[in-house]
Amino acid sequence: MSFVIKVGMASCGLAAGAMDVYLAIKQHIQSSDLPVILKKTACIGMCFEEPIVEFWGLEQGRIALGKVDPQTIGSLMDDYLAGKQVQGNVILAEKQEGVHNELFGEQVRIVLRNCGVIDPESLADYEAAGGYQALAKALKMDRKKIIEEVKDSGLRGRGGAGFSTGMKWSFCHAAKGDKKYVVCNADEGDPGAFMDRSVLEGDPHSIIEGMIIGAYAMGAGEGYIYCRAEYPLAIKHLKDAIEAATARGYLGKKILGTSFDFELHIKEGAGAFVCGEETALMASIEGKRGMPTIRPPFPAESGLWGKPTNINNVETWANISWIISNGAAAYRKYGTEKSPGTKVFALAGKIANSGLIEVPMGISIRDVIYKVGGGMKTESPFKAVQLGGPSGGCIPASLLDTTVDYDSITKTGAIMGSGGMVVMDENTCMVDVARFFLNFTQNESCGKCTFCRIGTRRMLEILTAITEGKGSLEDIEKLEALAVNIIKGSLCGLGQTAPNPVLTTLRYFKNEYLAHITEKRCPAGVCTALLKYEIIPDKCIGCTACARKCPVNCIAGSVKQVHVIDQGRCIKCGACYSTCKFNAIKKG
Amino acid sequence: MQTAFSKLDAVIAKYHGRKGALIPLMQEVQELEGFLSQATMRYLSEQMQIPAAEIYGVATFYSMFRLKPKGRHTIRMCKGTACHVSGANGISMALREALNLGEGEETTADNNFTLMEVACLGCCSLAPVIMIDERTFGKLTPEKIPAILEKFAFVQEEK
Numbered sequence A: 001m002s003f004v005i006k007v008g009m010a011s012c013g014l015a016a017g018a019m020d021v022y023l024a025i026k027q028h029i030q031s032s033d034l035p036v037i038l039k040k041t042a043c044i045g046m047c048f049e050e051p052i053v054e055f056w057g058l059e060q061g062r063i064a065l066g067k068v069d070p071q072t073i074g075s076l077m078d079d080y081l082a083g084k085q086v087q088g089n090v091i092l093a094e095k096q097e098g099v100h101n102e103l104f105g106e107q108v109r110i111v112l113r114n115c116g117v118i119d120p121e122s123l124a125d126y127e128a129a130g131g132y133q134a135l136a137k138a139l140k141m142d143r144k145k146i147i148e149e150v151k152d153s154g155l156r157g158r159g160g161a162g163f164s165t166g167m168k169w170s171f172c173h174a175a176k177g178d179k180k181y182v183v184c185n186a187d188e189g190d191p192g193a194f195m196d197r198s199v200l201e202g203d204p205h206s207i208i209e210g211m212i213i214g215a216y217a218m219g220a221g222e223g224y225i226y227c228r229a230e231y232p233l234a235i236k237h238l239k240d241a242i243e244a245a246t247a248r249g250y251l252g253k254k255i256l257g258t259s260f261d262f263e264l265h266i267k268e269g270a271g272a273f274v275c276g277e278e279t280a281l282m283a284s285i286e287g288k289r290g291m292p293t294i295r296p297p298f299p300a301e302s303g304l305w306g307k308p309t310n311i312n313n314v315e316t317w318a319n320i321s322w323i324i325s326n327g328a329a330a331y332r333k334y335g336t337e338k339s340p341g342t343k344v345f346a347l348a349g350k351i352a353n354s355g356l357i358e359v360p361m362g363i364s365i366r367d368v369i370y371k372v373g374g375g376m377k378t379e380s381p382f383k384a385v386q387l388g389g390p391s392g393g394c395i396p397a398s399l400l401d402t403t404v405d406y407d408s409i410t411k412t413g414a415i416m417g418s419g420g421m422v423v424m425d426e427n428t429c430m431v432d433v434a435r436f437f438l439n440f441t442q443n444e445s446c447g448k449c450t451f452c453r454i455g456t457r458r459m460l461e462i463l464t465a466i467t468e469g470k471g472s473l474e475d476i477e478k479l480e481a482l483a484v485n486i487i488k489g490s491l492c493g494l495g496q497t498a499p500n501p502v503l504t505t506l507r508y509f510k511n512e513y514l515a516h517i518t519e520k521r522c523p524a525g526v527c528t529a530l531l532k533y534e535i536i537p538d539k540c541i542g543c544t545a546c547a548r549k550c551p552v553n554c555i556a557g558s559v560k561q562v563h564v565i566d567q568g569r570c571i572k573c574g575a576c577y578s579t580c581k582f583n584a585i586k587k588g
Numbered sequence B: 001m002q003t004a005f006s007k008l009d010a011v012i013a014k015y016h017g018r019k020g021a022l023i024p025l026m027q028e029v030q031e032l033e034g035f036l037s038q039a040t041m042r043y044l045s046e047q048m049q050i051p052a053a054e055i056y057g058v059a060t061f062y063s064m065f066r067l068k069p070k071g072r073h074t075i076r077m078c079k080g081t082a083c084h085v086s087g088a089n090g091i092s093m094a095l096r097e098a099l100n101l102g103e104g105e106e107t108t109a110d111n112n113f114t115l116m117e118v119a120c121l122g123c124c125s126l127a128p129v130i131m132i133d134e135r136t137f138g139k140l141t142p143e144k145i146p147a148i149l150e151k152f153a154f155v156q157e158e159k
């Protein structure tokens, strides 16, 4: 075996400086003429440790290093080559201590099986990991048998609603049509979620293989991957993967020597959240404004260009080849009776280990946050976790033992959603969070349904007034009444779920609304209109630190003189507050 | 009209007659010209035989399409949930203040920067985050903003 180095070069790694690390390694290999194979890989999910580099192939086994510094990586490489134990920030290791060895152990990786392991730009790597064997197997199976297998696995759509994938396939299979389509929904619009991006960047062939199998089972000859344009690296990897798969005969005419033809295209989104909704998405592929339409007819009967169409989410598709290879029973070993398998989550916010994880369904939210996610980032205690983005809700500490499955999460008022999990602490204002999401949905409403278009705007106005200390107690009733009507009066999921963030925060954090309304106070110290930073004259020693930090230069005072904040110009960013070493700045 | 019609025509020819071609066509035209001017949209309408109102409707529906020219550098300010709870508002205010942009304004008077708010840049562990052109700046605090912008300050080309 020879020494192999892999550098995580997905978006998150690159943002943290992976390119500099990659170049430093390359430079070291060249200048010292080292026998090393340097490879690029994607994201293993530990975003908080990026940039990440993995060594393997020698006696010491696999070793992953985190927060790698381009300055010191060379000497760590020399150590590994010399057969020594690698010191550095070892995060995962086969044969030595790794700080996160245990965290990783809680996970079950089906969807993310290849992410951060293989080079996503190498078809050979995917094949070496067992790729396209499920396709070969499926092409020898009866079409109905494939659909039965997917049905038996109990796989539910990972795009949010959780509808049985096998059922959906059987509808499309049964639909009459001279032409059928399969579509992959890679629009991932929930702000705070990046599960699909990681799979698209890190293992594009797994999605493509799933789609080919699905197309074969349902009798579709053409497919589309609708990917948001904000994911340029994902689009590039998909394009290259489609080209490579076509060249190898997995796509195109007479796939693997059978009579089955399948062509796959990529469509870039153009920035509209509502286009994640399936009927809007199809309108967008057709080149129109992405406005949702009434169902029925469902896409399975009349979808893209009026033909039977099956749409699934990225994560749903990525499960398919595993299920075909390993069988429905193996899949059911994980998860619960009604929610089998695993779910990928993007952990973010005030959590120690933000990043991407895959856990078996049925695990408690508490374990996800405290075991897999390493608990809170700072001293500030847990307040809530947001699931499901703009369509979801906030789950409070008292419900942390809720298990991760579709039905249990829905009972809390939140939704499973696509897998964004944003952790909030005592420094997060729940009224502000509700306002944040309403601002989002109000902006993204396509405008077709009156209640969604105007109702969300009214809700946003009320929430804004509350955060500015201008709310009244009746506003709470108004919010509740509007919520009911928006849910009833909207055609698609955007409007039907838009009030969820408000309803759940009202349900679990009403006291915060009341503090804003009756006491004109934001308990978390977030709502700027209710905030004021002042210098306490007795404590200020005139060190000028705050004045130098202030981004708008609104703090006046010379050395050893008491400083003063110009309230008119203060943007309440809090920079002075966190800079002052003498507790001389009061926040209130 | 900024581009010679011939370049534009080449793009149009590529998409002519293809189903569902309008959005990718407009994306490519915007790439070429930086934004979609009224004249360009009218020209597309004539050439593609699609009503101008439909083209304008698509251009205004999707946030990616720009009807105004863009500054030299693009600042993409992440407004995702993780960034929001990690103080993105303070960053946004510091940016607007430093760039002297009023409410609703996007491009600076010297045309050096265009500030755009985007839903999520997908590097939540670095929150709050901005991207200037292709570079990502994470774990920001408001006071770091002026020094970052300084790196992209407009300098007159040297002779």
Ligand SMILES: Cc1cc2nc3c(=O)[nH]c(=O)nc-3n(C[C@H](O)[C@H](O)[C@H](O)COP(=O)(O)O)c2cc1C
Residues within 6 Å of the ligand: A156, A157, A158, A159, A160, A161, A162, A163, A165, A185, A186, A187, A188, A189, A190, A273, A274, A275, A276, A277, A278, A279, A311, A312, A313, A314, A316, A317, A418, A492, A493, A494
């Ligand atoms: C406003 C709105 C946005 C949506 N966004 C997405 C999305 O970004 N990705 C996704 O897979 N599904 C999204 N959906 C769900 C899709 O409509 C659809 O249910 C899903 O693609 C079906 O795939 P699945 O069965 O594999 O989950 C969205 C739905 C609504 C109402």
